[in-house]
Amino acid sequence: MIKLFWRDVTLAVRSGGGFGLALIFFLIVVVLVPFAIGSDQIMLSKVAPGVLWLGALLACLLSLDRVFGLDFEDGTLDLLATSPIPLEGVYLAKVAAHWLTTGLPLTLAAPIYGLLFNLDFEVRQLLFLSLLFGTPALSLIGSFGSSLVLGVKRGGLLLSLLVLPLYIPTLIFGAQVARSAAIGQNFEVPLVLISIVSLITLAILPFAAAAALRINLR
Amino acid sequence: MALTWKLSSYWDKFWHLANPKVFMGWSSRLLPIIIVMAAFCLSTGLIWGFFFTPDDARQGSTVKIIYLHVPAALVAINGYLLMFIGSLFWLIRRQHVSVLIAKATAPIGMAMTAIALLTGAIWGQPMWGTYWVWDPRLTSFFVLFLFYIGYIVLWSAIEDHDTAADLTSILALVGCGFALLSRYAVLFWSQGLHQGTTVTISDGVQQERISDVFFQPLLLSMVGFCLLFLALLLIGTRTELRVRRLKMLELREQML
Numbered sequence: 001m002i003k004l005f006w007r008d009v010t011l012a013v014r015s016g017g018g019f020g021l022a023l024i025f026f027l028i029v030v031v032l033v034p035f036a037i038g039s040d041q042i043m044l045s046k047v048a049p050g051v052l053w054l055g056a057l058l059a060c061l062l063s064l065d066r067v068f069g070l071d072f073e074d075g076t077l078d079l080l081a082t083s084p085i086p087l088e089g090v091y092l093a094k095v096a097a098h099w100l101t102t103g104l105p106l107t108l109a110a111p112i113y114g115l116l117f118n119l120d121f122e123v124r125q126l127l128f129l130s131l132l133f134g135t136p137a138l139s140l141i142g143s144f145g146s147s148l149v150l151g152v153k154r155g156g157l158l159l160s161l162l163v164l165p166l167y168i169p170t171l172i173f174g175a176q177v178a179r180s181a182a183i184g185q186n187f188e189v190p191l192v193l194i195s196i197v198s199l200i201t202l203a204i205l206p207f208a209a210a211a212a213l214r215i216n217l218r
Numbered sequence: 219m220a221l222t223w224k225l226s227s228y229w230d231k232f233w234h235l236a237n238p239k240v241f242m243g244w245s246s247r248l249l250p251i252i253i254v255m256a257a258f259c260l261s262t263g264l265i266w267g268f269f270f271t272p273d274d275a276r277q278g279s280t281v282k283i284i285y286l287h288v289p290a291a292l293v294a295i296n297g298y299l300l301m302f303i304g305s306l307f308w309l310i311r312r313q314h315v316s317v318l319i320a321k322a323t324a325p326i327g328m329a330m331t332a333i334a335l336l337t338g339a340i341w342g343q344p345m346w347g348t349y350w351v352w353d354p355r356l357t358s359f360f361v362l363f364l365f366y367i368g369y370i371v372l373w374s375a376i377e378d379h380d381t382a383a384d385l386t387s388i389l390a391l392v393g394c395g396f397a398l399l400s401r402y403a404v405l406f407w408s409q410g411l412h413q414g415t416t417v418t419i420s421d422g423v424q425q426e427r428i429s430d431v432f433f434q435p436l437l438l439s440m441v442g443f444c445l446l447f448l449a450l451l452l453i454g455t456r457t458e459l460r461v462r463r464l465k466m467l468e469l470r471e472q473m474l
Contacts, residue, residue: 152375165364169403215384
């Protein structure tokens, strides 16, 4: 399982794996927002926590079809299914790799991008925390979606259609943390809630995703 | 001992109803009755509601859209529940009828969700002064709409029937959990403009309750919508079963 994890990480980091793409996409979204909303500093810092969360979420979406898609196409997934690791474990290893190469960089980048919106240090801190607790849920849910649409040709669009509604609770709580911090409200409750979402998905989705993988490999 | 035997025999009989052939039999006998009853309840309820109830003191005649809005919303939510149950039974018992029921529910439920959203918007314009607000109830309904769309799209995207049935069932199960989660997340996220539940069976003494003048026709149209849903559901499921049987026959032709 650990080997599988490192293999996925290496594959993602080497060129063509789309490691930097998510970060660049995130940056572009962040740069585009002022063009859409206007350059008013106060307004921008008001919407910034939400925008950063949304940008991170969309950037996370980009690399999802690679989680299982490539391995399914070249037959690696069949080999993994016959290996001693249960498919639940395969799923977890792949999620961990996806998070390390997408979720974590996005989490680290968000406070830096927050500087562009003139966010306070405290808000940026909480943005970081909320993304740290929230992005695992994004990876977990997204990889589950990826396991559902394996058999579909060009399932990228379908994948985002299925996954985005599932992202709603994570987004609500995550953005709430940063927004509450920005207006000086209590941010601990949403922070706990977003951790709950991550933990619930961690508890349930491995089984759902492994079931979907088994069906697709049948 | 005797009781358990009797119960288990009823249990078997219940599942026997889901045998495709048996299902086609009883549903064809039941369908006309349900259609007639639905037509009766709907026409009576709606005509009563639209023309023979007084206008509300504050809301005027706009209140009458409630006879479409509330029943549609009721059916939309419970349709998702039915999809959940159908999917669950398919995964457990592998009965084709149950997953086909879930499949047939989705478009009906989506249409009902759309009706509830649209009537709500039409009512909201004169009453709240806006077609749409990001209120928890409204937003949860929109989310429900998205879940329905996702389910339908996944069905249409996968060619093999059994694979599609399995995968959409998993999506329905997971989706149901997330739909509930979203419901409460949305409550957390925003304060509401939508009124609370005023249509309750229990006698709410302290809470504001809908007046009987409006309640009786509303109840009738709620029953009517449920029957309509049932009729559409049976028709949809029967069509799906026939489609499957046709495919089987075509395959057999090719084999010969």
